[in-house]
Amino acid sequence: MTTPAQPSSPGPRLVHIVDEVPELAGVQALPMIVSLEGFLDAGNAGAHACSHLVGQGAFSEGGGAVVATFDVDQLHDYRARxxxxxxxxxxxxxxxxPRLxxxxxxxxxxxxxxxxxGSEPDIRWEAFCRGVLEVVERFGVALVVSMGSVPMAVPHTRPIAITHHAxxxxxxxxxSPWRGELRIPSSAQALLELRLGEWGHDAQGFVAHVPHYLAQLDYPRASVALLEEVELAARLTIDLTELREQAxxxxxxxxxxxxxNEEVRDVVVALEQQYDTFARAEEEGSSLLAEDEPLPTGEEIGRQFEQFLAGLEGPEESGGGQ
Structure with a gap:
């Protein structure tokens, strides 16, 4: 077991925090939502959700008052991204x-x-976590709620599954839809939740399962699913009308x-059969593996949806950035 990093100074001004924020004077149980672009953002679900939040909840023109800024030069690998x-x-x-x-x-x-x-840090994750800790303690944040999304072998015609974690x-x-333990690639967002827990601060999050044949598209349906969970966890009220229309x-x-396109439709039907067999097995408490229902490979679906992506992601398609 690794020894947790101590919540000390993050170094030479990794995060710059506004000295006074009158709007937060006397605020109790302040929540902070976290969504970092990059690894955990299939379907641009988190980025699209953030863009919606900024548009809906800004204090003023320009997308809301910035109360803390991270020095991205210390965190970003420019040659990789x-x-x-x-x-x-x-x-x-x-x-x-890039901004954070x-x-x-x-x-x-x-x-x-x-x-x-903003952009997920490429390096100095421990320093980034300590920087976020500064923000949490400076503003008295009571709960950190993260959003993420991953590509999964699921059909878009079924409800979006959400992995809850805290x-x-x-x-x-x-x-949780998972049983036992999984070894997965880490992320700055996941490490932040772990470190905050070690430092005595509550953090939880939600990961949406996005159909992997749609992972390269803006998929606002996943953004809606994430924000519905955030509303409950953070006790917020968010107008999702526009986002639902986009979905x-x-x-x-x-x-x-x-x-x-019959060929592509057949791939989706195979995923539906796999999903339904899995769901029935789960309800009956039997094997979770579908028998005689081979799941299409990522390569197969990638080939089938090459034309699909080209057709939907035209030059006028807007991204989920903010």
């Missing part, structure tokens, strides 16, 4: 620098909350494509 910029005929302009900030927002009922969003069992609001439009696009 090169930020986009514009070359206009004979010169460079519009460099989209904490915004102060309000829900539809006027309750304040914090949103930590560093305090009393925070869990749903049962319905995307579902209609998918269904129109499937109706005209």
């Amino acid at each position: 090169r930020p986009p910029m514009t070359f206009a005929r004979d010169h460079y302009e519009e460099y989209d620098a 900030v904490v915004r102060l927002l309000r829900d539809t009922g006027g309750s304040p909350y914090l949103l930590l969003h 560093n305090n069992p009393g925070l869990l609001t749903g049962s 319905e439009e995307r579902e209609e696009e998918i269904n129109r494509y499937l109706a005209s």
